[in-house]
Amino acid sequence: MSRRVGLWMIGAHGGVATSVAVGLAALQRQLTESCGLVSELPIFEELNLIDWENMVVGGHDIRQTDSLSEAKKLASGMMAAIRPGLVEQCSEFLNEFNQRIRPGILLNCGPTIEQLGHESYVQEVESGRQAVQQIQADLRNFATEEQCDSVIVINLASTEPIPAELQVPQSWDEVDMLLDGTDCPLPASTLYAIAALQLGFGYVNFTPSLGSSLPALEQLAVQNQTVHAGCDGKTGETFMKSVLAPAFARRNLQIMSWVGHNIFGNMDGQVLNDPVNKKTKVDSKDQLLRQMLGYQPDTHTSIEYIRSLGDWKTAWDHVHFQGFLGTPMVLQFTWQGCDSILAAPLVLDLCRFSEMALRRGEVGTLTFLSSFFKSPIGTQENDFVEQFQLLTDWATA
Ligand SMILES: NC(=O)c1ccc[n+]([C@@H]2O[C@H](COP(=O)([O-])OP(=O)(O)OC[C@H]3O[C@@H](n4cnc5c(N)ncnc54)[C@H](O)[C@@H]3O)[C@@H](O)[C@H]2O)c1
Structure with a gap:
């Protein structure tokens, strides 16, 4: 059976x-x-x-x-x-x-x-x-x-x-x-x-x-x-981070800062709108860069509750990095996913x-x-x- x-x-x-x-x-x-x-x-x-x-x-x-x-x-x-x-x-x-x-x-x-x-x-x-x-x-x-x-x-x-x-x-x-x-x-x-x-x-x-x-x-x-x-x-923005950050590291490109803004409007977002609940999530999204890069770039992660968006999360990420001869460059991406x-x-x-x-x-x-x-x-x-x-x-x- x-x-x-x-x-x-x-x-x-x-x-x-x-x-x-x-x-x-x-x-x-x-x-x-x-x-x-x-x-x-x-x-x-x-x-x-x-x-x-x-x-x-x-x-x-x-x-x-x-x-x-x-x-x-x-x-x-x-x-x-x-x-x-x-x-x-x-x-x-x-x-x-x-x-x-x-x-x-x-x-x-x-x-x-x-x-x-x-x-x-x-x-x-x-x-x-x-x-x-x-x-x-x-x-x-x-x-x-x-x-x-x-x-x-x-x-x-x-x-x-x-x-x-x-x-x-x-x-x-x-x-x-x-x-x-x-x-x-x-x-x-x-x-x-x-x-x-x-x-x-x-x-x-x-x-x-x-x-x-x-x-x-x-x-x-x-x-x-x-x-x-x-x-x-790991479903969205952090999934992207865990794919992209190692690629930067392997090319010896130095990430100076990584800023991610997330907006969405479902009940999870409503709960995360409380700063104490939000801290648990932001800590979880923020901690992995140091481990993947071996140093800590400046980071900022925000999560905002925007009711009209429902289950659709948008994340904008701005990655400021430095190449050969110290030349600064930027990667930006927009993730639009249906969370559930x-x-x-x-x-x-x-x-x-x-x-x-x-x-x-x-x-x-x-x-x-x-x-x-x-x-x-x-x-x-x-x-x-x-x-x-x-x-x-x-x-x-
Ligand atoms: N892509 C994703 O959706 C994603 C990714 C990573 C983590 N998560 C996490 O998964 C969880 C669920 O996400 P969701 O969008 O379904 O949230 P949701 O708000 O739609 O659902 C959460 C459910 O949990 C219930 N609940 C709350 N406290 C409870 C308790 N003590 N015992 C039993 N039930 C309880 C609520 O009543 C609600 O029905 C959240 O913690 C979220 O942060 C979601």
Whole structure:
């Protein structure tokens, strides 16, 4: 009998998660081509990745809405991300997905995310431990009801502020102790990660939130013979940075400054409009140049919320560099991408590759997935080509 894999999405009603659900439905019904899916490249053909028809989706959210309405929003207006007819064709799948969405937790998410949460739809918890237990109950039910052989939990929830109060605990025992206090400082993203890893499920953090980045969670993953990866999906401007900066370095051209202005208008942009949430994202977008170049050029990254743009992000980048004889030159580029449509196939890829790693008996951080992330855990490598080599080496090993 073929294996069945559960993809559990935290932030299940969001733009990315909804696009993942439409995408999976379209793939299962053969209504779309494989464009945008890394795992469909010929080099991964022999890998025996899970088939689309053997994947099932569920998730947590803090907003009480429904998946079909969220998909219709993505398919409406002049700036539609998805063609409306496709949503209609996938409506049965979306209604079933909606039945598998459970109320999430809101611990230490900051006031901007708290305002998104519908009170009646959030699980009331008195400690971090209780939060973990409730999440685990939902995950277990999903795995049992859907007869999943394995489950991969992917964080697609709004970007949390960097937890200010947290003294980084090094060991799992220290983190475990934090769970019992009424003032547990761990953010929701980390509590979801703990819940998944303790059950032996894979965990992937597609956001820049803390998630499983603590060394103690690596320890937890290894103890429970499971895998994790993150952070922050590399889909647009930063993807370009990780391709272009190494090219400059290899030509010995010195980048003096790199300025990037981003504008977009979806709910992610609304949350990132709060300076504390924005800082988490800007730090994630900004840190990789030093590592790729070996020096720190002047950088400036801005993210502005412009409602009319919806899911369509524009990034303008101005790269001021110096060549032979000190002559200054400029590269400018404009990236115009549909955020959820860039992210959704990568989420499906991450689920397939992580599940394969679990099947192969791998444990701990999946560094071979670094090409998918702006701030990869477990490696300093940010050069896209080198990162992609890690993936193909793993696939052909
Ligand atoms: N190209 C991309 O879209 C891209 C790239 C990299 C990273 N990301 C990150 O992925 C995440 C999702 O992006 P999006 O555009 O779908 O955002 P979104 O705002 O549309 O969706 C986020 C969803 O998370 C839910 N949520 C918030 N806190 C939660 C919690 N504690 N528990 C459960 N659900 C919670 C919200 O209600 C919302 O439905 C964001 O953090 C974003 O920064 C997106």
